[in-house]
């Protein structure tokens with residue numbers, strides 16, 4: 001397993017729409033194994049394939065509480081589709097591709113998702129709480145969307161100012 005490089009905003013690859021996986025083969029398994037190693041290495045709770053530069057509809061999740069204790073098993077999610085969504089919730093989010101920026105984001109409280117596992121078996125899940133939020137954040141990545149794009153215009157301006165200042169002088 002290899003730790004791959006995580007690409008960060010404003011890298012344009014993060015705007016790409018990922019494509020469905022068609023072969024559940026050893027290349028997919030290698031990608032999933034490397035993504036897990038990369039996520040562990042960087043201390044995230046979720047990672048989409050595009051964050052390591054691979055435009056495929058693949059994401060992984062392994063949730064932790066605020067003290068870093070694991071609260072879910074590793075989930076390997078291929079070609080996910082949200083089939084229903086309910087309610088509204090707000091949670092402070094961050095992203096491995098947007099280092100050092102955290103902000104409250106409004107999302108659906110509960111989502112039902114169908115996806116395939118690494119062998120192509122169909123799985124369906126109803127997610128709420130942090131799992132629902134993490135699914136929505138990672139599925140946004142597959143659609144080329146980053147979490148700050150869901151902020152109000154004012155908060156987004158604040159983000160652009162704070163985040164892009166060091167980018168312009170070459171620190172990011």
Ligand SMILES: [Zn+2]
Nearest residue numbers: 094095096097
């Ligand atoms: Zn992210």
